Amino acid sequence: GAVVSQHPSRVICKSGTSVKIECRSLDFQATTMFWYRQFPKQSLMLMATSNEGSKATYEQGVEKDKFLINHASLTLSTLTVTSAHPEDSSFYICSAQRGDKAYEQYFGPGTRLTVT
């Protein structure tokens, strides 16, 4: 089956620092990857769509200068939270789309970010 990994699974950083989260599709190539944010007891909120070789498309209300997305290869997308603040603490989930249908997304296990 299709496997998507995320690294790190947990990270704690201090306010003002930046943190990078990696999302890898391990056994398939993905031209499109997605980054979601999940708040406690709430649904997944799509932050941005990452397309290999081009700029990411951000959802309304998501600061692209704060959440930098790079999709440098068909198996790797990265999300960098710049100048992190405590309100950025959350659970970040990525997915990689294998086919051309939205439901053909395979999800990573998520990264818990805590900003102190």
Add this chain to the structure above:
Amino acid sequence: GDSVTQMEGPVTLSEEAFLTINCTYTATGYPSLFWYVQYPGEGLQLLLKATKADDKGSNKGFEATYRKETTSFHLEKGSVQVSDSAVYFCALVNAGNMLTFGGGTRLMVKP
């Protein structure tokens, strides 16, 4: 815009009990409907899907029927197991080809 509403959890059941997790949606047109499951420490996995009205999706003993008249897609299982303990997400895909998720329902099954 499109939205999905599902019952709040946690839902706590004894092993072999009957499970229903309610899901209703609001969408224009004819969305496709999905249930995803997230086991502890793992990513979301597609559990089942239905692409048109009256379709029944099924997998691993779980079922859900696409009811357009009630805009619902309730998840059911006749006899739950401890291994079914997870968070379940109802979702839809509409014309924009993007997933819209419900809030998730945590299921806890006790032996």
